[in-house]
Amino acid sequence: MSTAATPLNVQTLFRTLEASGDWDVEEALFLTFNADVAFLERGILGLCRSMGARVTVIADAGIWHPDPLTMKGAGTEYLVGLAAHRGAFHPKLALLVGKDRVLALVGSGNLTMGGWQHNSELWSVLRAEDGHAPQALFALAGWLELLPRTVRLASDHADALNRVAARLRATLGHFFPVDDGVQLITNLDQSVLSQLPAGPVDELTLCAPFIDDHASAVRALVEHFPTPKFTLVVQPGLTVVEPHALATVLSGQKGLTIVADNSRRYRHAKLVEWRRGPHRQALTGSANLSAAAMLNTVGRGGNVELGILTTIDEPLWPDPQLDPGQCVRLENITDVPAVRIGSRESESAESTLPQLLSAALSGNELGVELAYPVPFSVEVHYTNNPLNEAWTPIGTISAGHTSATFPAGGVRDSALLRLNWMVSDRALPAIGPTVPASVPERLRIRPTAGRAGGGIRIRTRDDLLGDDLRYLDAFAVQLSQIHEDVAALRNPSTRPDRKSSAPVDARDRVRFGKVILSGGQVAGVRATDTETSQQCSIRARDVATAIGPWTGHLGPGTPNTPIKVRPSKGVHILFPKYVIDIETGLLARTRTGLLFVVPWRATGWWAIQTLSGARNLIMSWPIALMSLHFWSGTTVS
Structure with missing residues (x-):
């Protein structure tokens, strides 16, 4: 029922579930700190909808800053919810709920390509099947029921989360709860540290990509677990750490070993592991080695965290997938370079910057909600096509208010919205991040197409060419659905642009x-x-x-x-957009030709392209000379 603390390629797991044809999923919920909607739409959304799921994503509002060109289905095919909180909204959860089974993944990876594929992450898998469900799933249902009352969510986002929690609770009602030793750890009303068994241990291992500036969590953990053997794992240049503060905390620590993981794979997994005699336990999940994650509750301004406490048979460190030659023992933590990023722990509950949480289309009205009231007015702007259409003001939210309703006018169901406001020391207005318009009545409807829509499943060519005519009927139904989908794509939006009546x-x-x-x-x-x-x-x-x-x-x-245009030759390489920190594309002349850095099909990637001279080829056969596929990169959260 439970598989605790294991490396996992989540996208591959979802592909396996969808390909089986056995999963009829009603709700797919993803909780994440950072969300890459391009990765979601390209690799995950279709799998979930094929299994029949309504898809809901809830991410941290403070870190939300998507590329507008990547949000093609947001608001109509899936819901993007934003959670505002004084700390960080930091849980990592992937949840699939049907009428007869449940799958929950609780781990360390964000809903990004790095978090689901490339980084070194740890996931715990909880399943309800064969009449039994782990106690942790029942605890998860209770936590989801409390979450909308704990963090600031727009009303339609809270409704969606409540719907998922109710479906989970109803499905679990058909299962017998089993205590399999896996415990869900949350910090709504208790700190993470207070839920860990205290006392002396024979070994203690800590690993996380983020250690707070004063090493407060590390200090608390070594006091909570007195030990003669302590191992701290860091990645030089990647682990966010203040080495001198950490050195002060660790001075005098017995049996201290500092290991530098020099592998190129970003170690984003969070791990607190200890041993008493032959028994090992581990805390994994979303919590970094910070006071906001480990020591504070949500009510006291701590992060929103989600973890798993479990007994393990084998140590999780050293990582069995790691080449031993990539681990180097350091003499002193100060040998590690200091890495700092902005902290949100000191922010007040009511930010002075406007934060748009939601824009919902209902009939001919557009309702918008802010995270908190602000002491000045803000304008709401929209565009139906960020690629070639200007942003147009639709109305103003008055000072002190958190919501407003405007006539929808020319706002279509594919619209994107953002806030504009004036800042006293700037000549140009400040601009907030983009939020997709959502259509709640469409998001409440389950997808009917795909393999979860019922009926027989075509698995092989022999099925289609055999004697069972039901396969031909299923094939005809699928072709009809494809035809309807193509016709729908050719038609204009369901909310036409009233400014233009010229036939096209x-x-x-x-x-x-x-x-x-x-x-x-x-x-x-x-x-x-x-x-x-x-x-x-x-x-x-x-x-x-x-x-x-x-x-x-x-x-x-x-x-x-x-x-006169001649065929040219060059090299094309794709990188995720977060790797190159620029707002626009780039064109530069090199010694042998030209260099382009341009968006790749609005999917959240940069295409780096070179043109290095003419190439002689047959015009009807422009074939590539060589094709290589590889990627190594990092993400930070």
């Missing part, structure tokens, strides 16, 4: 034939619809070509152009 003839999947000339100028093209094989004429006032080295090869009668 949009066509895709067409093959170019030849240009249409009028008075010596290009006035359109003749094309063939590849779906119907029908020929059509597409006329326009202006015609743009984006055909690269095929420029000048459009056929006879095409006006000559002085521009």
